[in-house]
Amino acid sequence: MTGPGGSTKWLVGFTCLLGIFMEVLDTSVANVALSNIQGSFAAGTDEVTWVITSYLVANAVILPITGWLGNFFGRKRLYLTCLAIFTLASLGSGAAQSLSFLILMRVIQGLAGGAMVPLSQAITFEAFPSEEQGYAAAIYGIGAICGPILGPLLGGWITDNWSWPWIFYINIPVGLVAFVAAMTFVKDPSYLERPKGKVDYWSLLFIAVGLGCLELFLNRGERYDWLASPVVQVFLGLAALGIALFIWRSLTAENPLVDLRIFALPEFSGGMALIFVAGMGMYGTFICVPIFVQTFLRFTPTWAGIVLAPAGACSMLAMALAGFLVGKVHVRILVGAGFASMSAGVWFLTRISLATDVAFLALAMCMFGFGMGLVLVPIGSESIRRIPPQLVGTATGMFNLMRNEGGSVGIALCTTVLAQRAQFHHARIAEHVTAFNPELQHRGVALVRGFFPRAGLDPASMPGLAAGLVGAEVNRQSYLLSFIDIFAFLAASLAVALPLVLLMRHFRSDGGHRPMLH
Structure with a gap:
């Protein structure tokens, strides 16, 4: 495979980097703002964490089938659509007037963003000739690594100095720039062909159930004490069943969504x-x-x-x-x-x-x-x-x-x-910390006196x-x-x-x- 070469490959790489960075950043940027979001909607802790979980579940569901979607609709068309949807969903997330609407916008963000990252990676690899694939991987890596690092820092600073909706609004100008750049520089490769035959909806159902429940199991398991909770047991069982059926279907269907070869x-x-x-x-x-x-x-x-x-x-x-x-x-x-x-x-x-x-x-x-x-x-x-x-x-x-x-x-x-x-x-x-340890009692009283040298405490209250x-x-x-x-x-x-x-x-x-x- 050879890319277009010249300066165009770097412009394509920069365009795709914007999409990768936005999506990966949004996996962590909202973490530090959860308490502020919780206060805005008077929600419980368990409710507000769905702002994070819903995004991750949607990401997991869309990732394996992105390759098929890119071949079906065309990579450029799908990438532009995902950029537009992600940007609009960011606007909706910031303007949300209820927690349920915010979670819905995060699901849409997760679906669009989840497809955007592998599309960006594929487009970048296509843009660079085979002897320069290392540079293409480096462009992808900048977004994949710096997003999780900058997410908490940027989210905390914006929340402290502005307000939590701005952690979503900052995606809008970046999304617009990325959309215009993609329209200008991204091209579909000539060999890309639309998949033949009917859409394998069973594979889509199995992977959605399997990976969705797996993500729920991993993100909610610790909160509910893992397998001690019947709900978590159901998540794990559905995840195992869905993934197993997806693998079986992918290996036996005439036109599978994911070619596991x-x-x-x-x-x-x-x-x-x-x-x-x-x-x-x-x-x-x-x-x-x-x-x-x-x-x-x-x-x-x-x-x-x-x-x-x-x-x-x-x-x-x-x-x-x-x-x-x-x-x-x-x-x-x-x-x-x-x-x-x-x-x-x-x-x-x-x-x-x-x-x-x-x-x-x-x-x-x-x-x-x-x-x-x-x-x-x-x-x-x-x-x-x-x-x-x-x-x-x-x-x-x-x-x-x-x-x-x-x-x-x-x-x-x-x-x-x-x-x-x-x-x-x-x-x-x-x-080793007992009331019958005289050395500990002696050091404890000395500690109190060190903390409160002039408090005038009753000696009986010091222990x-x-x-x-x-x-x-x-x-x-x-x-x-x-x-x-x-x-x-x-x-x-x-x-x-x-x-x-x-x-x-x-x-x-x-x-x-x-x-x-x-």
Whole structure:
């Protein structure tokens, strides 16, 4: 496959980057504004979280079938439609007068945005010649990585300084620019053909039920104590049934929505497994670090976002380097070094304490971010190098699905581990904190006197106040240890994924065309 070359490819890449950035940004920009949205609509906590969940469910449902939709309607036409719908839904989200209408707009946003990302990725890959696929992957990676990093920072700043509707309104000028640019520069490839035969509605039903319920299971499971809840059990059962039926239908239907033959290529199936693990580590880390610094180091939301900024800066540096090296350096070296750097950065975070400073966190984020850049670019380019051109849209849809689902699994695991390990550590520490420990009583009273040197407290009330202070410290130390456990788990998961790197296949920079699957 060869692209148009010249300066047009960079204009196409910039156009697609705008779409990717908007969509990925909106997966996290509303998180920090939930309390403000809740107050505006007098909603309960469980109700307002559907602002996030509905978007993620819609994303998951549309991603696998984006390739078929792009072939059916044409990539340019579908991309323009998604840009227009996403922008209008952003306007509707900001202007919502009720929570139910806001959730409806978020569903529409999720459907349009979910299709927009793999379309952007496919269009970008088509625009660049095969020897420059690394640069195309780097353009995609900038949006995919910087969106989750800037989302909480931008959302917090806008909410604090303006109001929560503006987290949606900011999409409007970007969407308009992207629409005009796409109209001008994006072209459909000549080989794109409309799928023949009837639409396989059964596949559409099965994937909607399977992935929709899977996303509900992952996003609502921790809130309802996982399998202790009958509702969560139903979500899991429907997810397993829907995905199984979708796979069966895709392998047996005459004209399936998703051609699963692409998984016969080892570099593609290996790349999907690797991007799943990378997504788990990326989203898990980006969720846990801001929670830790805001809860225990008393950082503001803005500063919590700034802590993640070095990861974004180093990611862009690494993506530029990887874009140049793809096809010249063996892909296993690049991806292996990336996972090693990500794992080392997260492992570095296992040394956090309640006195951790910004410099320490920035160093860890630099290591982690540099690894992400080295991972995302070669996987994004080399895993689809041999995919037939007409199936590139399907491949990019699956790529983004695996990244998103890996992120959902990572977030679900981290929140669960945080709660359960905090209880474990609290019980272990509390074994040594008893009323019959004279040394503890002595130090507790000294602690009270240190906090309240001139309070004039009755000596009889000091032990009770000391017990309260000690109990609060036990809670803090318990959660600190649980965060350390989470970072150790994420580091181990990233390290364990390294053997999968062997499935990646190296293609020389002059590797030319993709052979067809048979």
